[in-house]
Amino acid sequence: MNALEITEVNDVVVVSFNHSKVLDEATIRQIGEEFSTLTLEAAAERKLLLNFSNVAFMASAMIGKILVLNKQCKKDRVDLKLCSICPNIMEVFNLMKLNKVLKIYDNAEQALEAFGPTRKSWFHRS
Amino acid sequence: MSQITQDSESERPQGMSEFTITVLLVDDQKIIGEAVRRMLDDQTDIAFHFCQDPTQALEMARQIKPTVILQDLVMPEVDGLTLVKFFRANASTRDTPMIVLSSKEEPVVKAEAFALGANDYLVKLPDKIELVARIRYHSRGYINLLQRNEAYTAIEQSRQRLAEQMEAAAKYVSTLLPQPTSEPVTIDWRYIPCTDLGGDTFGYHWIDDDNFALYLIDVSGHGLDSALLSVTIMNVLRSRSLPQTDFRDPGQVLLALNNGFPMEEYGGKFFTIWYGVFDLSSSTLSWCGGGHPPALLFENGPSATAPIELDSDGPMIGGMPWDEFETQQHAISSGDRLFIYSDGVHEIHLPGGIDWPFEQFVDYLAGHSDPQKSPLDGLLQHVRQLNGSDLLDDDFSIIEVRF
Structure with a gap:
C-alpha cells in the first residue's frame, strides 16, 4: 500500500497521508521514498500541498523527511505548502520553529487560495 | 511428494x-x-x-x-x-x-x-x-x-542482543553526563533514556573564569545513530572544537553547529538544542535555542509566578541553511531557578489520543516552587502516571539550575 495519496485540485498537486500514526521507522522510510518523486509529480505547475488532515501522531524523524522535501522543492522551484496540521503536531512544529520555515495553513481551502490564480480554473466555471 | x-x-x-x-x-x-x-x-x-x-x-x-x-x-x-x-x-x-x-x-x-x-x-x-x-x-x-x-529462538536472541546493546549505550551516555554540582550554581538533573534511546545529551562546563555554559541536545529519531550523533555534538561543545566561534556567544555556537552538521551529511538527522552561558561577573544569562522548547526561568519572588520562557526564533539545527541565530540575554538574581529540558519531558501521549498540554507542564513546575525541594522526582513520577507506564516513549532529560 502506498503511504501517500496523490490527487490534483485545479493545478495543485495535493498529497495526503494514508497513515494516521506516522511513528514507526518503516512507515517514515516509505514516506521519505514516496516524497522523493513529489517534485516530479508537481513539475508542471510547481504547486505542491501536503495535507495532514489524516495524521494524528507523528514522530520527530518525519520532520526530517519534510525538511528534505522542502529542500528539494526549493531546488526545483516548487511552491510547497502544508495544511490541516492537528494541534498536537502543530505544537511540535511551533517549538521547532518550523512555522517560520514552512508555509503552513489551517485548512486546504486557505492553502489552495494562497497558491494564487489557477490557470486551468476557467475549465470549471459554469 | x-x-x-x-x-x-x-x-x-x-x-x-x-x-x-x-x-x-x-x-x-x-x-x-x-x-x-x-x-x-x-x-x-x-x-x-x-x-x-x-x-x-x-x-x-x-x-x-x-x-x-x-x-x-x-x-x-x-x-x-x-x-x-x-x-x-x-x-x-x-x-x-x-x-x-x-x-x-x-x-x-x-x-x-x-x-x-x-x-x-x-x-x-x-x-x-x-x-x-x-x-x-x-x-x-x-x-x-x-x-x-x-x-x-533466533529472533528472541537477536532482540535480546539489541536490547543489551541499547542498554550498554544508554549507560555509556549516562557516564558522559556531568555530575550534579553546587558551584558556581547548584545544578541537578534527571536523565531517563527510553528503551531505544531518544538522542538526548546535555552538559555544562566553564568556558573561562567568568562564563559557564549549559546546554541540552535532542537529536531527531531514536536509536544508536541518534545517540551517537548526540554524543558527538556534546563532545564538540565540551572540547569547543568549532571553527572561529566564540563559545560565550550562544548565537555563534548555533550558527557554527548549523553549518557544521547539515542533516544530509548525518543520516538525515537534525537536532534541537538550547545553549546558554551564565556570566558570573555581570549575573547575566545569554541563550539561544534551535528548534528547542524554551528554557523556563522562575524569578526569585515572594510567591509562585509564571516563568519567563527563554525562547528563540531559530529553527532546528542541520535542517536548512540559516543566516542568523539571535543571542538573547536576561539578568539573573540570586534564588532564580532555570529549567532546561527535552520535549520528552512534556510531550506525553495521554489516553484518549491527546497530548499533555505544554501549559500544564509549565503549571506543574510553577506549582512546585519550594526552594528547599527539587520538583524533578515529582515531575518524573507525574509524567509516568500520565503516560500510564514507567516506560516513556522518549528520553526524559531535565536540568534544574538554582542561581
Missing part, C-alpha cells in the same frame, strides 16, 4: 538447521520392521530406524530424534498405550507426531490412543502409498514446528 520436500528445502531461511524425515518404528515383530523397511527403501530422503525392544524405545528416540514415530499397540513386554503416554511425557518426544499401529480397527482403542496423544492410527500392514504419505505429512508438520521454534 518429493516436490514438496524440495520446495520446503528451498524456502528454508539461511542459517536454519536442516531436518531429515526420520522414522522410528517400535514393534516387537521383526517381520513388521522388515516390511516397513522395504516399503521405505526407495524413499531416499527418509531415514528409517527400527526398535524391536520397546523398553529401549525412549532412549533410541532421544538419540535419533525422529520426525515421526510409528508404534505398535500390542507388544508383549509393555502396554502400547502406556508407551504412548511415556513418549508424550518425555521432553525430547513431547511434540513428535505418533502414528499407532494395530492389527484391526478398534474404535475404543483408537479413541484411547488419541486421548493419550497419538496423532494418527493405521491398521497393519498399511499400503505403501498410504504409509509414505502419512509419514511425509506428519514429518512435514513437525519439521515446520521445529523450524518455527528455531526462528523464534
Whole structure:
C-alpha cells in the first residue's frame, strides 16, 4: 500500500497521508521514498500541498523527511505548502520553529487560495 | 511428494538447521520392521530406524530424534498405550507426531490412543502409498514446528542482543553526563533514556573564569545513530572544537553547529538544542535555542509566578541553511531557578489520543516552587502516571539550575 495519496485540485498537486500514526521507522522510510518523486509529480505547475488532515501522531524523524522535501522543492522551484496540521503536531512544529520555515495553513481551502490564480480554473466555471 | 520436500528445502531461511524425515518404528515383530523397511527403501530422503525392544524405545528416540514415530499397540513386554503416554511425557518426544499401529480397527482403542496423544492410527500392514504419505505429512508438520521454534529462538536472541546493546549505550551516555554540582550554581538533573534511546545529551562546563555554559541536545529519531550523533555534538561543545566561534556567544555556537552538521551529511538527522552561558561577573544569562522548547526561568519572588520562557526564533539545527541565530540575554538574581529540558519531558501521549498540554507542564513546575525541594522526582513520577507506564516513549532529560 502506498503511504501517500496523490490527487490534483485545479493545478495543485495535493498529497495526503494514508497513515494516521506516522511513528514507526518503516512507515517514515516509505514516506521519505514516496516524497522523493513529489517534485516530479508537481513539475508542471510547481504547486505542491501536503495535507495532514489524516495524521494524528507523528514522530520527530518525519520532520526530517519534510525538511528534505522542502529542500528539494526549493531546488526545483516548487511552491510547497502544508495544511490541516492537528494541534498536537502543530505544537511540535511551533517549538521547532518550523512555522517560520514552512508555509503552513489551517485548512486546504486557505492553502489552495494562497497558491494564487489557477490557470486551468476557467475549465470549471459554469 | 518429493516436490514438496524440495520446495520446503528451498524456502528454508539461511542459517536454519536442516531436518531429515526420520522414522522410528517400535514393534516387537521383526517381520513388521522388515516390511516397513522395504516399503521405505526407495524413499531416499527418509531415514528409517527400527526398535524391536520397546523398553529401549525412549532412549533410541532421544538419540535419533525422529520426525515421526510409528508404534505398535500390542507388544508383549509393555502396554502400547502406556508407551504412548511415556513418549508424550518425555521432553525430547513431547511434540513428535505418533502414528499407532494395530492389527484391526478398534474404535475404543483408537479413541484411547488419541486421548493419550497419538496423532494418527493405521491398521497393519498399511499400503505403501498410504504409509509414505502419512509419514511425509506428519514429518512435514513437525519439521515446520521445529523450524518455527528455531526462528523464534533466533529472533528472541537477536532482540535480546539489541536490547543489551541499547542498554550498554544508554549507560555509556549516562557516564558522559556531568555530575550534579553546587558551584558556581547548584545544578541537578534527571536523565531517563527510553528503551531505544531518544538522542538526548546535555552538559555544562566553564568556558573561562567568568562564563559557564549549559546546554541540552535532542537529536531527531531514536536509536544508536541518534545517540551517537548526540554524543558527538556534546563532545564538540565540551572540547569547543568549532571553527572561529566564540563559545560565550550562544548565537555563534548555533550558527557554527548549523553549518557544521547539515542533516544530509548525518543520516538525515537534525537536532534541537538550547545553549546558554551564565556570566558570573555581570549575573547575566545569554541563550539561544534551535528548534528547542524554551528554557523556563522562575524569578526569585515572594510567591509562585509564571516563568519567563527563554525562547528563540531559530529553527532546528542541520535542517536548512540559516543566516542568523539571535543571542538573547536576561539578568539573573540570586534564588532564580532555570529549567532546561527535552520535549520528552512534556510531550506525553495521554489516553484518549491527546497530548499533555505544554501549559500544564509549565503549571506543574510553577506549582512546585519550594526552594528547599527539587520538583524533578515529582515531575518524573507525574509524567509516568500520565503516560500510564514507567516506560516513556522518549528520553526524559531535565536540568534544574538554582542561581
